[in-house]
Amino acid sequence: MAENKRQSVGGKPQAQAPPVTAAGPGVNAAMVPLDVALSGAIGARVRISTAPPTASTLEGILFTADPITNLVAINTSTPPPTPITASTAGLSGDYHIIPVSRIQSFQLLSLAPSSTSSDGPSFTDGYPSLHALDIRALKTREASAVAKLQEREARRGKGVSREAQDLFDAFSRTMPARWDNTSIVVADAVVISNPYMVDNCRPLVAGDVAALARVRKVLEMERKKIELRNASAAIGNSNNFPRNSGAARGAPNKDARNSVAGGNHTGAAAGPGAAGPRKGG
Numbered sequence: 001m002a003e004n005k006r007q008s009v010g011g012k013p014q015a016q017a018p019p020v021t022a023a024g025p026g027v028n029a030a031m032v033p034l035d036v037a038l039s040g041a042i043g044a045r046v047r048i049s050t051a052p053p054t055a056s057t058l059e060g061i062l063f064t065a066d067p068i069t070n071l072v073a074i075n076t077s078t079p080p081p082t083p084i085t086a087s088t089a090g091l092s093g094d095y096h097i098i099p100v101s102r103i104q105s106f107q108l109l110s111l112a113p114s115s116t117s118s119d120g121p122s123f124t125d126g127y128p129s130l131h132a133l134d135i136r137a138l139k140t141r142e143a144s145a146v147a148k149l150q151e152r153e154a155r156r157g158k159g160v161s162r163e164a165q166d167l168f169d170a171f172s173r174t175m176p177a178r179w180d181n182t183s184i185v186v187a188d189a190v191v192i193s194n195p196y197m198v199d200n201c202r203p204l205v206a207g208d209v210a211a212l213a214r215v216r217k218v219l220e221m222e223r224k225k226i227e228l229r230n231a232s233a234a235i236g237n238s239n240n241f242p243r244n245s246g247a248a249r250g251a252p253n254k255d256a257r258n259s260v261a262g263g264n265h266t267g268a269a270a271g272p273g274a275a276g277p278r279k280g281g
Contacts (some may be wrong), residue, residue: 034103034106035067035100037106037108038062038065038100038106039065039067041062041065041106041108041112042062042063042064042065042112043061043062043112044061044062044108044109044110044111044112045059045060045061045062045108045109045110046059046060046062046074046106046108046109047059047106047107047109048072048074048098048103048105048106048107049103049104049105049106050098050102050103050104051102051103051104055104058074058076058096058098059076059109060074060075060076060077060094061074062074063075063093063095065100070099070100070101071097071098071099071100072097072098072100072103073095073096073097073098074095074096074098075093075094075095076093076095076096077093077094154178154179155168155169155172155179157179157182158179158181158182159182160179160182160194163196163226164182164184164194164196167184167192167196167219167222167223167226168184170222170225171184171186171215171218171222174218175187176188182194184196185204186215187211187215188204189203189204189205189208189212189215190202190204190208190211190212190215191203191204192215192219196219197219197223198216198219198220198223201215201216201219
């Protein structure tokens, strides 16, 4: 009996990853460690049975096996039709997270699609499908973004006032404008120099009276707009209104009213009509 007891104790499984049966097309049944089987079966169709007390059997595509958290994820949804198209690539899955310690048995039903390639896994085997990047379109997009940034930077005056920048922006909305140091060049015909008054306009081509008159007219109109905006802002920010407007108009304050009331009461008490004892009949 002692010999039988020793044999039964020696036959108990050790605390390590249980062996599983790997079965597939053209593959003989073999006993392999669980962690090795899981790491090599990502993307394959598997059947996983969990241990009690919540025993269950799940069948689907092994999505991932994480050796850090000791968790596996299996997608039990119906596999998409092959070949995968754009309409079926975005189908949602039914994913289940299972601790590796709860896996009782693991069976490989079919190999992953990438495993059939002689060159190993490829981006073309990805699900959803992955497409090659259009490098030419990306370079064109990059060049367009850089050009817009350079144009925006060229529209910013260097060492000019906010008023000068406002005038430049106003001109650029209706006609071509660019900076020449601190001067504004409008339509390559008229230059407006600091301090950007009507008298500071001069034509680049002698005798171009029409362009000069037009730029002067726009400049005069924009300056009036700026003056109106500044006046409105000054009125809105002013705090010159007196708080005690009644006192400013000469209305008596509380102390003055009290003193007047006190004087009237005293005078009434001391006057001839004051109440007191009457003599005679």
